[in-house]
Amino acid sequence: MYTSIPKGLTDFALAIEKGTNAVISNRYNPFYYHGALPQFYLWVLFLSGLLLFAYYIPTIDNAYFSANLVNAWTSVDYITDKLPMGAVIRGIHRYAGDAMVITIVLHALRVWVTDRYRQYRWIQWVTGIMLLLMVLFVGQTGYYLVWDERSLVLTRMTVSAFDALPIIGPGLKAWFLNGTAITNLTLSNFPFIHIGLSFTLLFGLWMHYVRMTRPVIAPPPAINYMLLAVLLLVVFAYPITSGKMADINSAPTSFDIDWFFLFPYWLMAHVDLVTYWVLMIGATIGLTIVPLPNLYKAANPIEPAEVVLTKCVGCSLCSFDCPYQAIEMVPAPAGSRFKLLATVKPYRCSACGVCVGACAFDAIDLPNLLDTDVTAQIRALAEAKPGA
Amino acid sequence: MDKTIDIVLVVVAAVVCLAFTGLMPWAELGMNGAYDNWPLWLRWANENLFLPLPNYNQVAGMGASWTEYLKKSGAESRYGDYAYSLVMGVAMVAAAIGIAAIGREEAEEKTILPVKK
């Protein structure tokens, strides 16, 4: 089955999963909710972000260090210092972001290691890469918002990175700065990008899920509690801090790196901008084409299910059950006694045989698997003793 | 067997809940108990309701090491909030283990095949 992956790797991953099952039973095994974990953290981010947004003031104001200055930095400082639980909410928001990146990477590794990323699943993979990039960028914009010295360095580095791009560079730079220099307008642009893009994630997720009939998007409560507990404990273990307030007239150079989000900036600091973009774009393209079919000529081909036109009564049961949205109900041809007819979209079909089991009229078949064989296999599985 | 586990869990949960109910206001008070630091509602309750409220002054020392750790890690204020977060986190771990322990038995799949007559 897992022909395109180094065998040892798959065995290793499956062994860990099995071990986890033995300890906490398959119902609470987080490996079975790998896609739902980042989804959970996304809800946490939305909620905690909403609370921060209520107190955030997106300006830089030029009157630096005056006593009653109200700007992005002082508003974040207010949240941390004065607002009840403000520091904790900030911590939750930051660490939920980190946790989302970790769980996304684990999720991607899991689908790769278990060979669930190509053929009829390529859309999930490709949209997944787009989601990952978006999440990374959203996280980076989060670091600009605080408007401490690190924000200033990151903003300047981003501007010069955009500047180095041909053709689209100037446009991107103007969009990013919301003008030609860092001003109050830039700061009002940052929350717009940060929040706008995080809601755009929902659209990306819709594309990610659209070909799956029953994606597992919510972990069971015990796992939710655990995911939240991890955040709360980390909030205590690593209290959140901000640096000194940014001063446009200064040129800070060094800053702490959050490796989950800011590694591109580390790269940017170590190579020239052309190499930077070549590496980033190359990595993106490389990751995106991982499911390309030509890379796996030897892998087992899929023989999609076929509808027996004369037998199908158009009851739609197979289309409800198909896990990959591969069956479309179309109007039956003229002269038919029935209204609808099932049709299989071959590129979406996984040859799983679920539809064969769903059809009460023997009207859908897998070319290599007889209806009676499927029934026999289902029976054998159902009768097998658990654990045997 | 299952029944005893459930009863033990319920008792443990009750004790844990009570302990946290006491610990949370303490954390909220910045991990010390000076009466002036008490939130208004607690002071009001203390003066008007004659509740047997714990004397947080007695546990004030407990927060010292936590506060010190937080200071060392860069936190500048509201140490109580962090303690709140820690206590809540531990409570949630307990909750997760509790739920998983109770839900475990349901994880076993029971397949019943219809018998053909």
Ligand code: HEM
């Ligand atoms: C915002 C981040 C992401 C979220 C919230 C997310 C969520 C999910 C969920 C809930 C599922 C359904 C899992 C199931 O039902 O078993 C899924 C499937 C999948 N995801 Fe993601 N995902 C994200 C990012 C990614 C990334 C970065 C990749 C890979 C590069 C990826 C690749 C896939 C693939 C290939 C599947 C299909 C797996 C299968 O059918 O078993 N996803 N995702």
Ligand code: SF4
């Ligand atoms: S075999 Fe049937 S149920 Fe399975 S993916 Fe193909 S059409 Fe859908």
Ligand code: SF4
């Ligand atoms: S379940 Fe069978 S009869 Fe019903 S629509 Fe599908 S193929 Fe046709």
